[in-house]
Amino acid sequence: MITDTKEKIIECAKLPSKNEIKLYDTFDINDKNVTEFTHIIHKYPSKFIPQIPRWAIEEYSKVGDLVLDPFLGSGTTAIESLLYNRHAVGFDVNPVARLIAKVKTTPIDPLKLEECYTNLIININADTNIKENVIPDIPNITKWFTEESIYNLSRFKYYILQIEDQDIKDFFLITFSAIIRKCSNAEYRSQKTYVSSRFRKPPADVFKMFDRRFHQYLKGMSHLYNSLRVNNVSARVIASSAADFSLSDITEEPKVKVDLAITSPPYVTAVEYPAVFKLEYQWLDFFADSEINEHRKEYIGSDRYYVNQYKELQKTGLEQLDKQLEDIFKVNQKKSYIIYKYFEGMRKNIQCVSNVIKNNGKYVIVVGNNTVLNLEIPISEYLIMFAQQAGFELETIYSYIIKDRHLVFPRNGKGGIINKDWVIVLNKVN
Template sequence: MRRQLPLLVEEATDISTEARSRFSDVRARIEFLMANDLDFRGADTGYATHHLHSFAARFPPQLPRYFIEALTDPEEIVLDPMVGSGTTVVEAALLGRKGIGIDLDPLAILISKAKTTPVAFEALLEAGKRVLTCTHRLLKDGLNIGDVLSPDPATEDFVQYWFLPRTQQELTALVQAIREESSPSIRRFLLVILSSIIVTKSGGVSLARDLAHSRPHRDMDKSVPSALELFQTRFRRARPDNSLPVGSSIIIHGDAQHLPLPTESVHLVVTSPPYANAIDYMRAHKFSLVWMGKSIQELSQWRSRHIGSEKIHPIEMENLPSLAQNVVRELSTQDSRKARVLARYFAEMTNVLREVWRVLRPGAAAIFVVGTSTIRGINVQTHLCLTEIATHVGFEMVRIAERRLDRDRRMMPARQGGNRSTIEQRMHHEYVISLIKPESR
């Protein structure tokens, strides 16, 4: 029977403990876990370092915690091959497991590293004071934004278009002051705070009106807050977490389709891939990454490698299982371009599932959290298509459960070329797919 009460951290722990004590068999444990409430509505999602930076479509920390606690032992390896803002690896570290997080997005890597590296509170306070003093001095003495930006016209044009001159000055001074800090973990922590004042639903200190839902629009009438004041406010609120064990997490800039990990080395995977045709992380993240010296061209190249991106590659349709083939065919009668984008999504997710299967130990579980999408009026049923692909790859499906989204609290992803109403239609719920790699094939 589904529980009615919201699951808070302690409750997630209680159920995980009950699953462990009642069932020694992994499959039975997963069945028990999946039959409970996975909504985690009303739960505190900002503890430890989870509050540091917003991130589209991240999951509540209770979700990975719940599965990690029930399905692994301390010191075992938990992998998130599309780690985003690092929720899974933070929870793995807090529970004494070894977390490995992989992502293609440089901002995801920066945030995940900052969230999983312990930083001494006193040292951070001192660094914050130094950075503010240095920023004021630089602003007084004059500075050159070319010292922090990539030296190419596209990046410069982007910054001129999206940021007011005074904001450009403040951000340049802050970045330069942060660069003077000698400790890499403190620099990273401060850069994440800086990024958190740019990448927000409202477009933060940029002139973008809406970075969360749609193609950003420049609003010259926007009342842009002072970057320096906002940085100070965010800094005061940010809490490093010293309880994180040193060296418990590994964060790698890489592609989930080619995992740089040995075969049968991982005890559990908990991950949430991008939505089919929905997420354009780079569109929002480049607003922050340009201030870290990345060029617009470099970021576009990364973007085209993202799963779900609109760049089309030739796909062997006959390699996809029937549900995926059918929905791609149905869509191609409405929009052949979108059908090819969807075919690419399924082909790339096949590669990810194959790699996850390879690195998992026999008998271990993989938990995939996916949203479904409506494209040109067609309900794509991504969860069913991915489950079918997973079983083709060799997984056993245990159960699919639906979870409702806490829409008021969640930053929704930007959709490629789409409007808000379609996204809102789609985002009321998502699915949790539980899979097991069988002991022997």
């Protein structure tokens, strides 16, 4: 471990143990391995690096414990929990996230996957008919996809849906989902799904792309499958809101409580998941185009509000936050309301976790502060205050530098770029 005192950044290969971490330390983690096991499966915006839940699991839980991630996303916490022989449970409102997380945490015999893939390709090659009945009703679909991509995607989808084994079918559906953006005319690198009018990206070939992803994912799955052979644990992915759940949603066993909770919640006014997954929702038959706006309301951090909701200034009871809400309200009433609703959602989430976690259980929240209308919102500080009201005390807080530029995204307000995340460890005391 090298400490650069000028920058006060501590370089390390692995995060040190909890006893060696001082309040407000900043780490630069050099371990670039973030795609091991099934972590490689599917892109997901604002994933956290596996090293963070891994650290929390090693420090604050033991074999056989139950680990909750209330904003599960693509399942990073759940994979690490299984690998460390802990049970995992998680919620998410995004159906694509839930399917990715389910696939990433369901070990499947790689030989079965290979056999199934061979049959899939044989079936598709033997049948040259377009499968009209599985093509989603995407408005103006030929803006989004070439005729050739639609033709090939329809054949893949049709034959994947014929697979009988549900776990194997889900694995192939996620492989299919992972190639949709690449095989469309939409920009690949941007989070929002849009077709550039200036430069039309050539769509990738469906067969080649599927083959590449399948082999990458197969390798990750073999690794997971072999590593979990001796572990007697499982993961559950639940379609529910992180701001409204109780113990009965998590476990049917009367005396069991959550031992450890780890999460990276959404950031205020940051990723619009429904805008990211617009095409995947429709090809996977989760939502029709006309239903996506309604679905946006389910997200903490959503901006789907009407004038009559935000014309009055709202207060949270936290003095410093209310002052910021007032300042923002003077310039932009809607933004003020969006931030208010974000913190209300997070407050409810922290209360729900407090209700289901055992005494002395830890809630580890990974979050960045962001800038709205040139105003820095210290999300981490406000979350600590809400947590104190909900029966937690602050155990420790440190930060780490975000390395992967794909995980760093501009925020509303000029130049609001998050380049480090805070790790807040809360201890349940009463």
